[in-house]
Amino acid sequence: MTMAPETPTVALRHGRDLVTPELFARLADFCAEEYEHERSMAERIMTEALAFVDVMGRTGEGMSPSAVVDPGWHTFMLHTEEYAEFCHTRYGRFIHHAPKSRYRDRATMADVVARMRAHGYKVDESLWGTKADCNEPTCCGDGPCC
Template sequence: MATALEVTAAQRAGRDLVAPELFDRLVDFCAEEYGLELSVAKRVMDQGLAFLDVMGSTGVGLSPSKQVDPAWHTFMLHSEEYTRWCMERYGRYIHHAPKSRYRDKATMVNVVGKIREAGYEVDESLWGLKADCNAPTCCGDGPCC
């Protein structure tokens, strides 16, 4: 009797969405700006890029965890590269328009699910079970900050 082989495709990595040189520059900036260890900043940028790709590809607005949000801020501050990346990949700019969304478990589970569905590896430790909103990563908007 033949058995079906379980084939798992290699998971995608957010870091592969940009050139290695740009990824390294973003990581260095993120580490310095947010006081992160370099190894943590690499994980944050990887997850942030995967998060942005899911939003850009689907057009669905999502909330990043407070641990991943610095990746978005970091990339946006590299405005030429960020704008070019958005336009080349999605034909539009992905705006960071904070709304007073809560970063509760249900929200993060939904976001992580969408990232996984897109084939990306998820670093669950950066998404948390219940991330508490805090300034400046919450951008000071809404009742959660």
């Protein structure tokens, strides 16, 4: 009997793991309350925002968050002491937010998603506007877009 060699799996990273569980909980609570999201959605947004900031900080490249993820970055920045310490500890500099500096079209968001994946992050594409659109009635619930 021939067995296929095992391929080691690499665990994808999650942005929420970049901060302590206590800080993540405070950020998610704030995001949920401030932007009127369900807690589970606020957690997803914060996870993506933290990964996004990390990739920008590590690469030094300017990137645009999606309209859905941007409030997560705002939430972190509003926790100024924690945000400043995070930036200076991880990157040696403050990561500034420049509103309206980039476009948020599908191609730009696909590039951001690709960069995040290249840095080992699991990406929730539904928050970036890059998930395939569903074309009813062909979408039956088991395709990549459903």
